[in-house]
């Protein structure tokens with residue numbers, strides 16, 4: 228591929244790609260993200276390739292391997308364009324029928340259609356499925372049309388047009404003021420205004436500046452950040468290039484958790500392609516602006532998602548957080564001005580530039596703009612990756628999009644924000660997806676929402692999180708070494724049927740020490756699940772302690788009726 | 792893994808000490824564990840003291856300082872799998888192999904690890920053996936799966 232030397236070159240290439248794409252030509256788009264691969268998507272892809280060849284249609288239809296579409300519950304998912312027929316849980320055996328019926332005869336295969344559980348009706352198109360209908364997929368919307376290994380697919384959906392707009396018409400200051408005005412806030416859950424960070428970094432002294440994308444996602448129950456990266460890596464790169472341009476930074480890093488090899492592979496390919504096309508490297512699109520992006524893989528440690536630990540780890544050291552005397556925007560990576568943003572934050576940037584500030588601001592609440600992507604998992608009917616506008620209620624996510632509790636069970640709680648978050652009981656599901664509202668409720672807008680039904684025990688889940696945090700803590704602060712152990716001792720006692728009167732108060736006291744005497748947000752945030760469990764589910768603790776009963780029948784040694 | 796292979800990885804990363812973790816990850820990826828000789832070579836070439844290498848190799852979960860068994864078993868204990876009963880799946884695996892997570896049995900037949908979310912929660916609770924995912928399991932089905940591997 229020849230290097231693109233100007234925005235005009237890029238637009239020309241886009242036109243070429245679009246003119247090559249015949250909108251009427253059948254294209255079978257198969258979700259082959261990490262989740263669907265585990266469900267056997269790779270076999271479905273090769274079955275399609277083989278069968279098209281066998282039926283002599285090899286040059287009449289395309290097979291596209293895409294990243295995650297979001298509806299993991301029904302994976303492997305197949306969408307047959309141009310009509311957009313959606314087939315659920317496709318197996319290699321089903322493929323010949325799809326090819327002969329849908330590709331050849333333009334008819335649908337009824338038995339493979341998704342059945343709406345509420346109405347019992349078969350649904351033909353993705354957009355008519357309630358799971359998708361109720362979402363607002365500004366960031367995820369193109370996933371089913373993009374092969375993550377193809378920069379041309381990204382161009383075909385309008386990719387890199389925000390970069391073109393920036394280089395042609397916007398000064399760095401204008402980019403920053405637009406991002407500030409857009410109201411974009413940190414999608415890691417921090418909610419920190421992105422534009423303010425960028426401005427501080429732009430104004431900081433020094434030639435060398437860094438931008439980093441945090442795609443670490445150490446939350447033990449989340450997969451969205453890595454799945455988004457895997458499905459549409461160029462979107463994130465475009466956001467980073469625009470950000471770097473506005474701050475005059477020339478070096479960027481993507482820090483990614485190593486557990487999803489496909490994510491790592493796809494980012495690597497995207498970086499290489501962007502370099503080959505002159506979208507990264509020296510003199511980007513002839514603008515005189517230089518920017519390179521490198522990949523840094525995490526060695527597997529939750530605390531490395533924290534900014535100071537992350538920067539230590541990127542420099543080949545152990546990930547121990549340090550006190551933040553300085554802002555990273557002044558002294559960050561290698562003591563240079565650095566902006567660290569979550570991957571979802573970066574992914575919103577091209578959207579803001581393309582749509583314009585006004586339109587972007589029209590979505591969301593007064594204090595939280597745009598959309599947010601979550602993984603919706605646990606005891607829910609529709610497991611998947613969901614994108615909702617800020618201001619949507621948790622109830623809408625769980626019941627309208629998620630389809631409620633699976634197996635007809637009864638809802639107990641929604642776990643929000645992972646190990647540093649908390650539990651939302653049914654009577655609080657009207658809480659909105661909004662940084663300030665969730666913050667006030669003691670929750671953070673992390674990547675995961677986990678539905679718990681009556682078969683899950685709150686005491687056990689608190690123990691699960693504390694065990695996780697105690698294992699993952701770097702061990703630098705005394706409370707992280709000692710208080711975690713004491714908290715676990717009490718929790719083990721309670722779940723083992725040996726709870727004593729006063730244990731609940733003891734837990735609260737230990738939590739207070741933990742919160743007050745630790746250095747980083749891991750230690751300080753650890754009491755959060757304990758607090759919210761005690762606030763909303765105290766009766767479950769009391770049943771374990773007073774009646775020696777685990778109402779969910781999860782804790783060993785106890786049963787729902789009483790001690791075993 | 793021989794010295795040449797290790798040198799190649801080090802050279803690929805430009806012999807930069809700051810990329811120590813990336814170098815170790817690549818050796819781990821190819822060799823499935825980090826032998827002492829490999830660490831000594833890295834220490835020598837990157838001019839990083841062994842103490843720091845040991846610190847890193849024990850701090851990050853991706854690294855193993857002992858060889859793995861022939862069958863690598865990963866049980867997902869991510870939050871979603873946990874609330875769907877992953878601990879009973881783990882029990883079944885522990886019963887079958889006689890080892891705890893993080894261990895390898897004396898015959899080097901099985902290594903068992905617990906892992907965080909694998910991105911396929913719809914299949915939970917689940918276990919992965921030698922890269923193959925077995926999902927939507929009951930504890931009894933998990934035992935059946937394990938039996939297939941001996």
Ligand SMILES: Cc1cc2nc3c(=O)[nH]c(=O)nc-3n(C[C@H](O)[C@H](O)[C@H](O)COP(=O)(O)O)c2cc1C
Nearest residue numbers: 413414415441444445532533534568569572748749
């Ligand atoms: C223990 C701990 C783990 C964290 N893990 C992540 C993570 O996996 N991904 C992430 O984007 N931010 C994580 N953060 C937050 C980051 O420190 C940082 O605030 C964030 O990346 C900034 O991005 P944003 O402003 O775009 O939200 C973590 C923080 C703590 C304390």
Ligand code: FES
Nearest residue numbers: 867869872908909
């Ligand atoms: S929690 Fe097990 S796959 Fe997500």
